[in-house]
Amino acid sequence: MTLGAVLTPEALPISMFVALDPNGQLITIENALRGLACNCTCACCGEPVLARKGLIREHHFSHHSNKESCFIHRESLLHLYAKEVIRNQLGLQLPPMPGNWPASEDKTSWWDFEKVDEEVPQQGFQPDLVAHLRDGSQLFIEVAVTSFIGEEKLERIKNAGINTVEIDLSELLFSKQSIPSEEVKAHILEQTHNKSWVYPEQPLMAAQPATAWLSITPKPPVTEPVTKCIEHRFTVMGMWVSARILPTGSAAVRSWSFNPQIAELLKSWRNELGGEYNPKYRNWIFFPQSREEVLSRLQQLDKQP
Ligand SMILES: [Zn+2]
Structure with missing residues (x-):
């Protein structure tokens, strides 16, 4: 399941209250000239529309061809x-x-x-x-x-x-x-x-390879809320992998650079232990009950040839 599936609302149709003006810019029905004079096209299908601004029905655009209204999400x-x-x-x-902190x-x-x-x-x-x-x-x-x-x-x-x-x-x-x-x-x-x-990415981790099983409390950038997150760093298959302990007790695990094998590995742990992928932060969240297991697995893999 993707995040999109959760967030996408049931069809939230903006029935035809907007269209594209002759310059291709979105225009609301209030700002359009009445009838075909609006010179507008449907923002969905591109057909010419007219601005229906009569006395009875709510003002809206309709296709000149009389076809059914398009739904613009x-x-x-x-x-x-x-x-x-x-x-x-x-x-x-x-x-x-990232890396710039203006005075x-x-x-x-x-x-x-x-x-x-x-x-x-x-x-x-x-x-x-x-x-x-x-x-x-x-x-x-x-x-x-x-x-x-x-x-x-x-x-x-x-x-x-x-x-x-x-x-x-x-x-x-x-x-x-x-x-x-x-x-x-x-x-x-x-x-x-x-x-x-x-x-460029936020230099959350120091720009040199981490030493094994290093726990640090990174200094948060000035604009981010001050939360104390413990971060563990590992070298797995030659890649840096970071595990941050979130305030909720969950562990947020990600590799510093994208690596298909590590992504597969973390996905299989997610399937086995539960958890979720967070596409926004590109990390795998493991809930508190499986956190220690994940950390111990990462520690075992750390620096293995
Ligand atoms: Zn249309």
């Missing part, structure tokens, strides 16, 4: 709208890049883009947006509502070596705020608690 709408506002604004407020009180900063492209295929993956910066560098932007970057995609991003941020819009999925709206736009562009750097 809020998740798709969020995706579309996030890409639209970032392309229009040519910028984004972002948390500090200023507000650690976040506004990033300006020269241009933002959609659907530019990369080696083995396609980011939602590719932003071009003035210094010639690129920034990949991923918009996530219920499905977050998985291990394989992460590995491809790391191989590409391009700075990447993920914007988590899941909290807007069930909110009442309309899309498009100024509030949702501000949320997408200006909030930073919902943005995380995928690459």
Whole structure:
């Protein structure tokens, strides 16, 4: 089962209260000219729509062809709208890049883009947006509502070596705020608690190989809530594997770099001992009752040739 399956609401149809204007931008029925003069198309199927703004029924768009209304899921709408506002604004407020801890009180900063492209295929993956910066560098932007970057995609991003941020819009999925709206736009562009750097990664672990069975209490970055997490580090099959003990008593286990054998191993332990995969943090959660077993297995594997 995926996280998406849990979070995806039963069809939350935004019956046809939004459409695309002649510039391909989302427009609400209130802002559209009446009838065919709105010059709009269906955001779902692309057919011409007219704005029905009569006296009796609630105002809505309908297909010019008279075919049944399309249902646009809020998740798709969020995706579309996030890409639209970032392309229009040519910028984004972002948390500090991993490894940078600005001295200023507000650690976040506004990033300006020269241009933002959609659907530019990369080696083995396609980011939602590719932003071009003035210094010639690129920034990949991923918009996530219920499905977050998985291990394989992460590995491809790391191989590409391009700075990447993920914007988590899941909290807007069930909110009442309309899309498009100024509030949702501000949320997408200006909030930073919902943005995380995928690459480069947070240097949570020291940049040198860990010594066997090392327990450390990492200093949390300034912007993260201060939680004392014990972290155990192991070298399994030549890869660093970290096991953090969460405040709940569960152990969150992940390998520092994606490794199919380690992923398979942790998956088999999950199947055997119970637990879950957390796609957002790309780690395997083992509940308190199996924590010691997992730690002892990792310790046995530690530094085995
Ligand atoms: Zn349609």
